[in-house]
Amino acid sequence: MANVISTRLQPYWEMALEAMPPQVAQNAELVLGKKLNGASVLITLLLAWILVRFLSSLLFKKKNLPPSIPGLPLLGNLLQLTEKKPHRSFTTWAAKYGPIFSIQVGSVKQVVITSPEIAKEAMITKYEAISSRKMPLALQILTRDKTMVAMSDYGDEHRMLKKLAVGHLLNINTQKQNRPIRENALFNMLDAMFLDLKNTSPHSGGSVIDVRDYIKRALFPFSMFQVWGYVPEDVDCPELGVVTKWEIFEALVIAPLKTVIEVDWRDFFPAFKWVPNKSVEDNIKAVERRRTLIIKGLIKEQRRRLKNQPEGPGRCYADILLTQATHLSEVQLEQSLWEPIIESADTTLVTTEWIMFELARNPAIQERLYKEVVDVTGGHGYETTRMVTEDDIPSMPYLSAVIKETLRKYPPVPLLPSRYVEKDTTLGGYDIPKGWQVLINIFGINNDPNVWPNPEKWDPERVLNNESLDMGIKNLSIMPFGAGKRMCAGITQAMFIITMNVASFVQHFKWELAPKEIESFNSKIEDVVYLTTHKLHPLQCIINPRVSQRLP
């Protein structure tokens, strides 16, 4: 048998010897002689392997790729990434393989960055080379081929859409003008809490509430008011009939968020994206269609309202786009009016919920925060006279620390949506070839034990009065909003809402975790819905009113 193999291999061996560099060939002949025998077959294969390595090292000499996480042939690291959003696995790997490493997900190559310095390189210094998005097929359908500020590639369309969103809605002046809309939403939420408390029987010295539900019920009407200038109780859509307010919420916010997490195997093997995957695709298209029909219905109604408005166009975002941004295509218009609704409804809710969770389980910190709020609202000791307002924000450094520390420990977007490497570049001293994707592990950066000792501990003291922690403007060691040109455009709005939610919650009520929450302490408490990390179960708290009704 060995002889047969030897005889068959002889011609290849001769060819290999000729192809080898003279020094290697000489050594090979010396070791084996020209005539192969059975045992030497293995050595032959070994030498061939060395030759291949030698030749490829010559060919690819210039590539100094980042360390890669060992995986399986073809599938790469796919089976190691069973979590929906694997920021925790990435953080564990970063501790072993360093702040930059590569993974292979099916046929897709990704480089994962868990260091503020290298993230700065990718997001700011080398932005031009890494400026476009790669997104799952579901998101491609829902964003109608990236027609949306947050998901578009950097370019003319991105700049144009962002200019409209920032110029007419998200900038500080418009946000200041929109203060009454935010206040109205907050007042309604507090009033609903007091009313429900009166109607429910107290639970061992307080009443149990579902915190998420209250925030959700306040945020959606707020986001609709901001865009349309009123909160539609329903909308008449020719193809769907009359759709009620909370059905609109389901179609514009909940269904899209649920749909984008559907796994489509073609995302991992882009060469096969032509293969139909009908059931997944049909579902996403149905969600997209319903959402678009409702937005169309709302636009139609807005056009009618504008026509009937004798005093001229209003100042809400829809009115401005409909009267001034006539260069927008229908798709761009529809997407631009949907985007702030979905963006307002999720991340601020998540952040407020995590903050109240930590305050409820850290009574001493909650009490210190309460005292700060009482002090700035002109009260003495434990008396408070008026409701805290946005004007008080600069005088509440401890509240700012509470929020910052929460955004550090629970960044709502733990991994930035992946970016695509447009041309060969380098990051952290390694070569990053064109066609790879870049993932910035915000969670890992915010929880790096070398920067944040005992990162699992929630401790506002560690960020208190530290102005250098500017949340990603210059310092990227806490960057919940990203950094550079694609940094979150809604920070002003988000911070106003979160700050006022927390300050007024603490001012009006004393918060404790409901027994159910305490039981779940040792289990997994977080969940990921596409881009954002939610608390796995809606927060249940016992609240005790500190005052008899909402303060004036």
Ligand code: HEM
């Ligand atoms: C706590 C609340 C929020 C957090 C943590 C957050 C976080 C983020 C992050 C991480 C990005 C991606 C940055 C990147 O890809 O580099 C982003 C982008 C964006 N966010 Fe937010 N966001 C929040 C609230 C909001 C709100 C309320 C709005 C608007 C109503 C908003 C509008 C946007 C927009 C338009 C972009 C895209 C910017 C661009 O690509 O140029 N965000 N946000």
